[in-house]
Amino acid sequence: MPIQFYYNAASPPSRAVWMLLEEMGIEYEAHVVDLASGEHKKADYKKVNPLSQVPAIVDGNFKLWESRAILQYLATEYRSKNPKFYPDDPKARAIVDMVLYSDASAYQSKILSYLNIGGVFAGGDIMHDKFDGVKEALKMYDTYIKEQKGMGGDHLTIADISAFNALYMLSYAEKEGLFSEYPNVQAWFEKKIKPLKSYDKIYVQQEDGFKKLYLGALAATKNQ
Ligand SMILES: N[C@@H](CCC(=O)N[C@@H](CS)C(=O)NCC(=O)O)C(=O)O
Numbered sequence: 001m002p003i004q005f006y007y008n009a010a011s012p013p014s015r016a017v018w019m020l021l022e023e024m025g026i027e028y029e030a031h032v033v034d035l036a037s038g039e040h041k042k043a044d045y046k047k048v049n050p051l052s053q054v055p056a057i058v059d060g061n062f063k064l065w066e067s068r069a070i071l072q073y074l075a076t077e078y079r080s081k082n083p084k085f086y087p088d089d090p091k092a093r094a095i096v097d098m099v100l101y102s103d104a105s106a107y108q109s110k111i112l113s114y115l116n117i118g119g120v121f122a123g124g125d126i127m128h129d130k131f132d133g134v135k136e137a138l139k140m141y142d143t144y145i146k147e148q149k150g151m152g153g154d155h156l157t158i159a160d161i162s163a164f165n166a167l168y169m170l171s172y173a174e175k176e177g178l179f180s181e182y183p184n185v186q187a188w189f190e191k192k193i194k195p196l197k198s199y200d201k202i203y204v205q206q207e208d209g210f211k212k213l214y215l216g217a218l219a220a221t222k223n224q
Contacts, residue, residue: 002027003074004058006048008035010210012165013067014055015202019161020071022198024081028057067165068100071158084155096152099144099159107137108166115172120217123224126173134170138182141167145184150192164193168203172214 005021005028007014021028033040033054040052049056049065056065059077064070075086087093110133116124141163144151152159167185170178179186193199 001060002029004029004031004048006031006033006045006054006056006058008033008054009202009206010208011035011054012169015168016067016162016165017055017057017070017074018202019164019196019198020074020085020158022201023156023161023196024074024078024085026074026078026081068104068158068162071162072100075158084153085158085161087153087157092153095148096157096159099151100162102140103159103163103166107140110134110137111166111169115169115214117214120214120221123217123221125221126218138179138185142182142184145188150188156192156196160188160192164189172211174215 003021003026005017007018007030009015009018009032018030020026033045035054039045040049040054046052048058048063051065053065055067055070056063057070057074058064059073064073072086079086079088086096110130114127114130114134116127116130120126141151148154150160151157151163167189179189
């Protein structure tokens with residue numbers, strides 16, 4: 001039975017799970033959860049994820065939410081399709097986990113604080129004074145990539161996929177040459193992410209409705 005995948009295309013963590021499903025060739029049935037109309041807060045969706053968030057999956061009777069936990073589960077449960085996304089070797093796996101946890105505990109939030117996601121929709125601007133936090137995050141990612149030839153090894157892992165959905169959000173800031181001081185991040189994006197079919201499907205072909213709303217709100221702030 002295919003995985004039931006609950007997502008919204010504008011949600012960065014949903015895109016991470018979507019990318020893995022596509023890259024591993026796992027069979028899935030996609031269910032769009034309309035965040036704008038509050039579908040995620042209704043009783044039907046709460047049966048899938050009582051926390052009312054996307055992404056979530058149901059695999060048979062097993063329900064799971066939190067994008068990184070879903071990535072770890074899928075890459076482990078369906079490892080026969082491709083074991084490299086979450087390596088078995090304890091050290092290689094620990095490196096992938098290191099990227100996932102540092103991304104979750106510190107660096108993703110630095111990117112979100114700088115973009116001021118909630119504040120922009122309430123008439124606020126990008127928090128330019130928080131750019132040092134973004135630089136710290138980029139430096140960390142640059143070091144990880146340099147040390148491991150990727151986020152978690154020279155092949156694509158769930159660490160690359162998870163880190164990318166946060167780094168992609170920096171494109172919302174439309175800042176020229178953002179990666180220029182971070183050549184490993186730039187090369188990683190060009191060589192490892194951009195050629196993926198799932199990158200084209202999920203990030204290029206798909207209109208990012210959230211980015212559009214965000215940029216619209218930002219433009220409205222600037223015109224005030
Ligand atoms: N840490 C969670 C974050 C999930 C999350 O924040 N999802 C957002 C969309 S990007 C959501 O469902 N927001 C609706 C809400 O919280 O009401 C993950 O990685 O899955």
